[in-house]
Amino acid sequence: MHHSDEEIIPLIQDESTREKGFDRLVKAYQQEVYWLIRRMVIDHDDADDLTQDTFVKVWNNLDRFRGESALFTWIYRIATNEALAHLRKKRISFSFLALEKTSTAAIPEYNDAFYRSDNAMRQFQKALAELPDKQRLIFNMKYYDDLTYEQISEITGTSVGGLKATYHQAVKKIKKKLSLE
Template sequence: MANESDFIDQLISETHRDNAFKKLLDLYQVRLYWHIRKLVITHENADDVLQNTFIRVYKSLANFSQQSSLYTWMYKIAYNESIRFLEQNKNKHSISIEDVNTKYLNCLLEDTFFEGDAMQLKLQTAVSELNYKQRQIFNMKYYDDLKFREIATILEMKEGTIKTLYYNAVKFIENNIEILPVKKGESVQNTENI
């Protein structure tokens, strides 16, 4: 965005706030949805969490310190809302987040809006076998195209640790499937040079 600071001013101002918020939805709704969807798996859950995320964003805009970009800040809220959802889910069904993780494929297969073929299922199986943190990092880097620095900010971890976990995740997936789908003209091997 050309001038994010001006846009944030509009989001905070009482007169322009609502119009600016509509713009914010146009800009980030889809991105945040996919980020959330990969964390909570099913479309219904992602829909709930997305709604909660934007409500929280709207209420918290006045407190945004602008230490990170608006997108990173929103992404972090979406991440926290997803974790909160999974925690609530854990309390309801007496299962841990790790258990939720192991149920990943079951949830995916039960989801009406999953129409994966054999190859996609193979990739999903490999991703589901990553530990929870690695799966988040892999998704953020591979599918959401976030920078390591941004992932480190969102997960409140060191950038070096994020890189190590990502490379380990990529290697694990490579070993478990024949070919990792090529992204934006890069081979899997090239991702190590990012």
């Protein structure tokens, strides 16, 4: 059973119950954080590391959480920063064209996705992976996580208008790629 923010926040704000509150927070958010990161970095091991890093940062900054933003917004912001920083650092190239020329077996993180997908799904994933990092992040938050533009705005610091434009651009790009292939 997952606890609500209303139950978790008072626990983490009180030093004597902070650890208990954090345990509940991890259980409540681990899957959302993991999948948010995994969709961005693709590789499970990277996603695992970054998920742990995210929660370590959450723990280290719990005393700074004032409850001015929603708990999930705050955690998502840390997670997205971790994922984007990781991608910047690794300069991961999601070049599926190059990937198709070589053996997919050489890149295990993609095997996982490919073996479980039908052809249309593969093309969709391929088109999605070719989006710029931040556009992909916004698309994922909207399309997979069902976040509102207001929530995404709070997490990313981008205006709602900018987010709407970014999302529609992403959809357009993906559709164009799908229709071409």
